[in-house]
Amino acid sequence: MTRVHVVTSIMCIVAGLLVMGCSTMPGKTAARGNSRDERSPAIAGWPLLPMPRQMEVTRTFRNRGVCENGFGPVDAVIDPLRVPHPQGYELTIAARRGGRSPLVSIVAHDEAGAFYASQTLKQIAEQARVKGCVPACRIVDWPDFPDRGVMLDVARCKVPEMKTLYELVDLFASWKYNQLQLYTEHTFAYRNHPAVWQDASPMTPQQIQDLDAYCRARYIQLVPNQNSFAHMRRWLMLPEYAALAETAGGGDLCPTDPKSIELLRDMYASLLPNFSSSMANVGCDETFSIGKGRSKDAVAARGAGRVYLEFLLQIHGIVAAHGRRMQFWADIINNNPELIPELPKDVIAMEWGYDKGHPYPEHTKRFHDNNVAFYVVPGTSSWNSLLGRTDNALANLREAAENGRNNGARGYLVTDWGDGGHWQFLPVSFLPFAHGAAVSWCHDANHNADPAALADAYAFRDSAGVMGRLAFDLGNAHQLSGITPGNSTVYYMFLQRYFSRPLDNSGLDTLNPENLDKTAARVDELIARIDGAKMDRADADLIKAEFRMNAAMARFACRLGAARLRAGACLTAELPKDLRAQLAAELEPLIPEFRQLWLARNRSGGLKESAGTLENILAELKK
Template structure:
């Protein structure tokens, strides 16, 4: 018998056994020795057994308890377990409390899947993860910082998917650094007390909450402050190396690694942040130091080389976090350009190899890292950022490639990244299918890469509590609207880009897109010319289908109304972007009266969608960053008003 659809991630081995037993009215915990009792207590087994789904056709008061035996098996994988239901009741075997935690999760899924049956068929499960570290990195450094309640909900979802690692990525003032709070009066950061509470909450669910703070590149919000601007490698801005006659100066983004005052700033940040975490790790990031070695640090770079300049600074950051009892994690994008530096990397460093587009394979760098003997994790993405509703095909291919090559070349883990580029417009649920797919791919790769039906079942029934079972399919389909664009846009959708750029004439838009491609090249883009063939009539039909599917969902969670509103408003913004394209290209607009009527509709729709966006944001997130996020929308509204005047 194949593994039932209601188990996710799909386990290493599931087998149906002969026979069945009456559905349990309730379970009674049994431990044979002190070791089993300690393990059961650490996994909160007694409380969780009481919450397991029960047979509906039996009445508990007049029935004997069904035995649930906890067994310690030291030969099992530290995160593995064995789970059996037979005539002797339920048996849960594990080597550790974490393994027992995963056994209880699977038991809950199986009994929920057999809900309503008078008899539960006997079965056995033997399971363990392929990748020991399975995590999510959520961007809270760009505009959107969730409330504490939202972060607890996220941890609950990740725990249910057997993740064991979480990072909240920070740039800007996402943590309440008391020494620098006066520089960010409008920020609403996470406090030290809140991080300590989250740390304990995550640990109780066997998730390692790893502190994260960028400290070289991505420091634009810090360097925008006059008090800190002198620490930039380019205090007056970074002139992008573009072909003439283009001339664009980016704001200061990267600290000067040759300036000891940069080290002092980083030390201030880490010394205040890291004590709030029990994790043995800290992510110092150090990715994308744009303009490195071409500004204030050029003299030093010319002397020792850009790669050595970078590594010397990285080693100082590593020593700072070591002083706080942490082992370092850092991105590998710079290191892969300087493979000769591998011999200087400390043995306690874990490199995070990121890549978010499937046409750039993970394999070459994974091979390189394994050959160099460097510990590393693979880091694909949710593909949700700069898209409004995700890019489903890109997400599936990217995560699959990461898992396959991570396993093949000895990666120690997989962390799926959920970024907030461009204002962090996507709502939380858009990333749920990506979280689930990454969880399955990292747990048992071969058993889960094509297991989309179990994935949809889990996301719909467990994450979104949709009785219709169709919610996940809707989310995946919402991530396919960009296929109608027939666009070559990279790392985003054309619709999202259009909403960012605003209203302009077609000729100006063509020029803007061409410049965008050239600018993106300086940040890792391929330079492929921007093309599109977007037809609003097709999008309109697609939107009608999605709205019908949304209305048909039977959500039963406490936030059911909020969730439906979020997805409905997401569709409104997709429609706004498509409608803006229609206006710019005058698709099926035959005269000035029709053009004005359409522009009026765009204005009114955006005004309503923007008000709703603000309401929905504040329902799950802090207020800081909201104004920055909606700036392109308010700009577009002003453009509409000016055009209509």
């Protein structure tokens, strides 16, 4: 029988994190944490993130030592025969006579399982400190998906500071995520291509190596993610790369130009050695211009899908030569399902979709039936939103988890994109990050959990129980406008997509301006509650300021939209001069504050572009 004691490094994790990890846990929040949970009241009284697959609480007991200092050193054992599921663990807490430290045992399938048991035990210790009692319990747990991760968009303007990334890694590890991807277009410091990244505050090779090591110590795999076909505008806009474009001025590489592959080969030779991961995400989504330019003849002869696949296979050869397993976005291959059987057997298709009702059932079954490994890839719904799209995010996250599990997905990746200048601040994504962690670990045990309460407890750490519900409700305020555009909100529609365009046939032209007034009033009502939050976080004041800023931007969008509609759905430039002056006076003080808040977590590269959109709006209003 294979039964070995955990190596010293894991023992330090189990002992050290638990003894020192008992910061204030919100009792009020914990009490309501699984208010919609369908399981026994005893289990619902100990809400965890994620909730374990099986948890039996027989009774509670008082132990002053645990309630004040957490659990002491724990005997953790690796026994894959007793715990057959990879990353799985069994955790038992039992009372002992005389007030002695409780008997705590961990049996895990592997080191990762022991680490996840320690995260569960840490959360129990935090609640014990508030409740004044300890649960006598037995937990049997393992994940639905072997790979569970978050993808941060560091290409669209925002490159986080290293401190921000380290804090996120700690947070994600505590929720049992085990993969992190940084989506890159031009924000890695490629040694042979400084012109591309020189103004972008890129991630350097040393920073990637440091972050990779930090992730590994917390059982997180840092996976390289570099788009390699479309979304290459930052490269192709420069004279030295423009000749590689499919169309003049476009953002897609020409798939039939051998020099496109030469460029990618050089890029990956610089990028991949900085990562210890065995995988690499090469992107290759949204190749809308294929066949419309230099590859026109090849597409006419062989078809767009075939030309796409031929280029994808060349990229596969590059990353395979580096010993990496290729991930790629699956939208284009889904448009050409007859080509799926021709995919290399070692690829991982990334089945992404970000709106409620995405065809996960059909698409995941397609990959399953063709024996192609795949991830399901939902999103936070925070981008293009300012304040989130809560109902859509939660439905999208749950649907991805359920269908991915049912059809044998290898992984689950929560994406947090930065379209439109990355205007949303990081904490807007905390609630969907947390819910994604829960349902990707075990859908059945977590899909009915209260996401607002769990965000209060484990993301915002708000003992007043304000922030989770505030984030939840702010993310739904946009619905009062009467329009819920896919992958966006009415705020972004007025501030970006249709700011300088006519509203005809946009859906915005039929809105009742009174609904925008109601939306703005709802945002004001909700954000006023933020003063009551009591977050046990060093960045509590920053979080409040970030939410206030995004709320102010949403309010301004509603006022701008209502003004245009009341003026006959006119262009912004056609608004009466006095009204434009009023709107300008509302927007102008927001811009310097936006810049200041940006720099609190992120590097300066990209800020000029992002804030520049706001400055363009201001200039138009001041004409």
